[in-house]
Amino acid sequence: MAEPAKQAAEQREPILQVRNLVKHFPLTQGLVLKRQVGAVKAVDGISFDLYKGETLGIVGESGCGKSTVARLLMTLETATAGEVFYKGQDITKLSGRALKAVRRNIQMVFQDPYTSLNPRMTVGDIIGEPFEIHPEVAPKGDRRKRVQELLDVVGLNPEYINRYPHQFSGGQRQRIGIARGLALNPEIIICDEPVSALDVSVQAQVINLMGKLQDEFDLSYVFIAHDLSIVRHISDRVGVMYLGKMAEIGTDEEIYEHPTHPYTQALLSAVPVPDPEVREGRERIILTGDVPSPANPPSGCRFRTRCWKAQDKCAEELPLLAVPEVFKGKETAAAHESACHFAEERQIVPAA
Amino acid sequence: MPQQHHEHRPDPHRPDPHRPDPHRPDPHRPVLLDVRDLQVEFRTRDGVAKAVNGVSYSVDAGETLAVLGESGSGKSVTAQAVMGIVDSPPGFVTGGQVFFRGQDLLTMAPETRRRLRGAKLAMIFQDALSALNPVLSVGTQLSEMFMVHEDMTRKDSRAKAVELMERVRIPAAKDRVNDYPHQFSGGMRQRIMIAMALALEPDLIIADEPTTALDVTVQAQVMDLLAELRREYDMGLILITHDLGVVADVADKIAVMYAGRIVETAPVRELYAAPAHPYTRGLLDSIPRLDRKGEQLYAIKGLPPNLTAIPPGCPFNPRCPRAQDICRTDRPPLFPVAPGRTSACHFWKETLDEGQR
Numbered sequence: 001m002a003e004p005a006k007q008a009a010e011q012r013e014p015i016l017q018v019r020n021l022v023k024h025f026p027l028t029q030g031l032v033l034k035r036q037v038g039a040v041k042a043v044d045g046i047s048f049d050l051y052k053g054e055t056l057g058i059v060g061e062s063g064c065g066k067s068t069v070a071r072l073l074m075t076l077e078t079a080t081a082g083e084v085f086y087k088g089q090d091i092t093k094l095s096g097r098a099l100k101a102v103r104r105n106i107q108m109v110f111q112d113p114y115t116s117l118n119p120r121m122t123v124g125d126i127i128g129e130p131f132e133i134h135p136e137v138a139p140k141g142d143r144r145k146r147v148q149e150l151l152d153v154v155g156l157n158p159e160y161i162n163r164y165p166h167q168f169s170g171g172q173r174q175r176i177g178i179a180r181g182l183a184l185n186p187e188i189i190i191c192d193e194p195v196s197a198l199d200v201s202v203q204a205q206v207i208n209l210m211g212k213l214q215d216e217f218d219l220s221y222v223f224i225a226h227d228l229s230i231v232r233h234i235s236d237r238v239g240v241m242y243l244g245k246m247a248e249i250g251t252d253e254e255i256y257e258h259p260t261h262p263y264t265q266a267l268l269s270a271v272p273v274p275d276p277e278v279r280e281g282r283e284r285i286i287l288t289g290d291v292p293s294p295a296n297p298p299s300g301c302r303f304r305t306r307c308w309k310a311q312d313k314c315a316e317e318l319p320l321l322a323v324p325e326v327f328k329g330k331e332t333a334a335a336h337e338s339a340c341h342f343a344e345e346r347q348i349v350p351a352a
Numbered sequence: 353m354p355q356q357h358h359e360h361r362p363d364p365h366r367p368d369p370h371r372p373d374p375h376r377p378d379p380h381r382p383v384l385l386d387v388r389d390l391q392v393e394f395r396t397r398d399g400v401a402k403a404v405n406g407v408s409y410s411v412d413a414g415e416t417l418a419v420l421g422e423s424g425s426g427k428s429v430t431a432q433a434v435m436g437i438v439d440s441p442p443g444f445v446t447g448g449q450v451f452f453r454g455q456d457l458l459t460m461a462p463e464t465r466r467r468l469r470g471a472k473l474a475m476i477f478q479d480a481l482s483a484l485n486p487v488l489s490v491g492t493q494l495s496e497m498f499m500v501h502e503d504m505t506r507k508d509s510r511a512k513a514v515e516l517m518e519r520v521r522i523p524a525a526k527d528r529v530n531d532y533p534h535q536f537s538g539g540m541r542q543r544i545m546i547a548m549a550l551a552l553e554p555d556l557i558i559a560d561e562p563t564t565a566l567d568v569t570v571q572a573q574v575m576d577l578l579a580e581l582r583r584e585y586d587m588g589l590i591l592i593t594h595d596l597g598v599v600a601d602v603a604d605k606i607a608v609m610y611a612g613r614i615v616e617t618a619p620v621r622e623l624y625a626a627p628a629h630p631y632t633r634g635l636l637d638s639i640p641r642l643d644r645k646g647e648q649l650y651a652i653k654g655l656p657p658n659l660t661a662i663p664p665g666c667p668f669n670p671r672c673p674r675a676q677d678i679c680r681t682d683r684p685p686l687f688p689v690a691p692g693r694t695s696a697c698h699f700w701k702e703t704l705d706e707g708q709r
Contacts, residue, residue, distance in 0.1 A: 204649040272572075
C-alpha cells in the first residue's frame, strides 16, 4: 500500500517546501539594557515537503516545537532562519500585499474551540470575518449566504448563524472553527491538535468531517497532534519531532510498522493499546528522565540523553535526517529518512 | 443498582453490616470500599443537574477498578463524593451510602471523616500544577501531612518527605526538597502528587485522570510507578479516566459510566473482547484501527445529554443504534450478564451476541 502512495506523492509537485526552518526565542536579562543571554531553540532546522491533497501528520511530545512549526507556516511568527516555499515562493520573506495573498491559501484550525472563538461574536460574524480582510472572495451582499453554505458543509444547521459560541458543544464549536478555516477556499489547512480537547465519541465525528472535506475540496493538511493512533488514521505521511528536530519521517506504514529511530520506537511502545490481548505480547520501552530544556539542548543527537543506544559518537556528531546507510538502496520499508547513527528496525507492536 | 437497594440504613458503628452480596469472598471481612446507590445533584440557576444517579461499585484491597466515561458522565463527581470534597453548595449528596471497611462515610461525624481522609483514603488529581500550592516548597507540602496527621516534628517530617520523593523516583530528592512546584516538569509534579497521596500509606487511592495532562512517554512512566506502588502496598486503586488505552493496561475491572449511571461493569478482558452495552461498543469502535485505515471512523451520533434534562427511559436511547420503544419508556436496570458482569441495556444479549469485535 505504501509504494503506490509514495510514487503518487513523488509525481505530484510539493505545494509547500520547508527548508532548514529555525525559530529561536531570545532569552534576555536586565530591564533597561536587555542583553541576550541565550535562546530557546524551539525549532532548530526542520525540512519537509507537503504534497497537494495529502495529509502530513506531525507528532511529538509537548515542547518539541510542533506548534511553533504551525505558527511559522502561518507566518504568525517570523522565522529566525530557513525558508518556506509555497508554490516556489519563499513566504518567510514576504510582507504586505503579497503576504496577504499567500495567507488566504494557508489557513489554520486551532486546538481549543473554547478559546479560539470570540465569545462576543455570533457564529455568522466569526465565519464571515475572513471576508472582511479578503473581500474579493465573497462580495458583501453574498456573505451571509456563503456563511450558511459553510455551516451546511461542516454539518451544522444554517439557521444557527445568529447564535453565539457558548450555545454550542465542544464538537460543534470545532466545526465552527473548521468552517472559518474553509471560508477563503484555502489550499492548505494547518490543524494544531484539532481534536485533543474533544471527547472520544465526538473526536470520531470531527475526524470523519475533516476526511470528507479533504476529498471534497482537495485540501492539503498539516495535522499536528500527540495522539498517535489518530495521526495514523488520517495521515499519508508522518514526521516525528523531538526537541526542535525532525527525528524520522516517512509514510504511515514506514513510521508505524518499521520505525528505525529509537525515539519513535519508544514513543510507539509507550502508547497504551486499548486491547488487553495485544498488550500481553508486546515489548515496552520505558524511557527514563524528561525531555531536556530546549534552551540548553544536548550536543550531537538531541535524544542521546534518554537513549539506550547512545555512544560517544552521538554526543559529538549530529545525525542528519537521511536514509540510514544500512538501508540505502534496499527495497525495504525501513529505508526512509531517520536521524540516528545507529538506526535499526525493532519489532514494535504498533498503536491502533 | 436497584435490586441491591436497602430500605433501612445499617448502623454505622457496627463494623460488619450483614448485607447479602454473592460476590463477597469472605462475609466477615467488609470490602475496602463499597459505594451503594450514590446520588449527587448540583442545584444551579439553570435547574438541578443530576450528576450521579444511583452509582454502586466496590473495590477491594489490591484491586484496580477503572471508571471510564466522557466528560459530564459523573465519574469525577462520584469520586469527590466518596472523598467528601464535593463543592457544596451547589453540590449535594442526596442519597446512597459509601462504606469504607464497613463504616458509612456519609453518616460519620465530620471530624472522624476528616481523620480518615488522607490517612486511609487519598486522592491524586489530574492537574498537578493547580493541585499543588505554588507558594510552598514541595518539601513543606509533603511534610505537612506528617505534622498534621502524625504529630511529627518539623525535622522528622522533612526527612520523611525526602524518603517519599525517593520512593516515587525523583532524582536528587535531597537537593530538590526545597524546590517549588513550578521548578518541576509535568511528570515530576505528578510524582509529587503521588508521593503526597502515598504519604500516610492509605488503603485506597483514587486517581482522577492522573496522566491525562502528560506526554505518552511520561504517562507510561507514571502509570508504571502507580501500578508498582499499588502492588507494594496492597492498596485498592480507583482509576478514573476517559482513555480506553490506559484502562486496558492497568485495570482489573471496569465500570463504564454514562449520564451519571453505570451502564456496564465487567472484567477488563471480557469488556474489550465483547462489550454488552451499545455505548461501550460505540466507544471501542470509534478508536482508529489499523485494518480500517482510510475508511470512516465509527462515530456515536449526537451528544451526551444535558444533565438537567436526562431523557426518560435509557439515557443513551437518543444516540443508540439499537433503541426500541421500550428504551424510551423503561429505564433498564443493571442486568446480570455473566459472573462479575452487568449491563444496563434491555438488549444486552443481542449486543453481546453481535459477536467478538
